[in-house]
Amino acid sequence: MLRTRDVGRKRRDVAAHGMYRRRDTRRDVLIAEITAELRRYGVDAQHVGHAFANQHGLNATDLQALIAVMDAELLGDPITPGRLGEHLGLSSGSVTALIDRLERAGHLRRDRDTTDRRKVLLRYAQRGAELAMGFFRPLGERTDRVMAGFRDDELEVVYRFMTAMGASLREHRDEVRAARTEPHRRRAE
């Protein structure tokens, strides 16, 4: 499956996702295909989140926020609006509105920090927990079925690959963000 000379047959897919690369050797093909698949995975994951959120009367941001709140609280380190905004890439004002929505819908609640009363701690409520579970459980079951097709040593390779790619992407993200000094003008240079 997918030998080098399959490029012709898989032309549609190839052109759609790997056109910025050489595809001369088997290795080149692999690299192009993996890159393309990662890209598609990200897009599709977004779509799943969006569709699921919509069906529950939320938008995609709301769902991401809810997940972040749960992550933090289950870790024993509840998140604040400020940190949440950082995590999601939102301004402070926008976060306030976001939390208002989620609180009104009963997915989470605000708690004042007892030691530093400037801070507000976000904690999930019952409804929020149920929603997050409804999102993750079916995904987890699917994931398990896929993982079952791989030996332990193979998963080690995949793990090493994903952590390396993740670290690389985060470096890149930080570089891009650092270049924000001149944030573009629409007109009038």
Add this chain to the structure above:
Amino acid sequence: MLRTRDVGRKRRDVAAHGMYRRRDTRRDVLIAEITAELRRYGVDAQHVGHAFANQHGLNATDLQALIAVMDAELLGDPITPGRLGEHLGLSSGSVTALIDRLERAGHLRRDRDTTDRRKVLLRYAQRGAELAMGFFRPLGERTDRVMAGFRDDELEVVYRFMTAMGASLREHRDEVRAARTEPHRRRAE
């Protein structure tokens, strides 16, 4: 690196991303970590796109659209507004506005299809191509450096893994979308 008993040391990360899973065996840990890393990768990729788009006076949707237009055209099958909207999950009106923006900015142009003049074909312009390249090139260089750390047979495993995960996720997406029959009411059940 990351042996089973490292769970304690890596507790922060573990709790943040793998708390919905057993982590008893080395294999469980691997599965949880890979799942978490994929999730983070998706989020970070979004952030990169968002930051890059912002620096060039676009929003995230615009960049995605531009990439889709290029993908299609390089494939020799230029996309129409309708199919673009489907791809991005946007309504038709929204797509018109999106194309207006991108056309006004000189990133792409509208072409009437000569055989079926109901259709509009989207083609990228010079500026759009430059932008897409500016986005992908640095990413590709980073990716290549990561890939260099893996043998061919290891990349085969990664490739097999990614295609399997991708197929599984798309199945799930279709299931979720199919469940859209009752799209939720805010009040009044």
Add this chain to the structure above:
DNA sequence: CGAAAGTATCTAGACAGTCGAGATTTTCGC
């Protein structure tokens, strides 16, 4: 040729996001 279907655009309204000012609490220098 006329009706129906397909495709894109336009218009109006809703809603999430940004920016900047303001309110409250804590931290720190003197």
Add this chain to the structure above:
DNA sequence: GCGAAAATCTCGACTGTCTAGATACTTTCG
């Protein structure tokens, strides 16, 4: 301790994208 500065969250006005529904144009087919 006291007052100024910092940290954190909230509020209000504005901007811009998205959705929905109506409209215009082109093709297909009886």
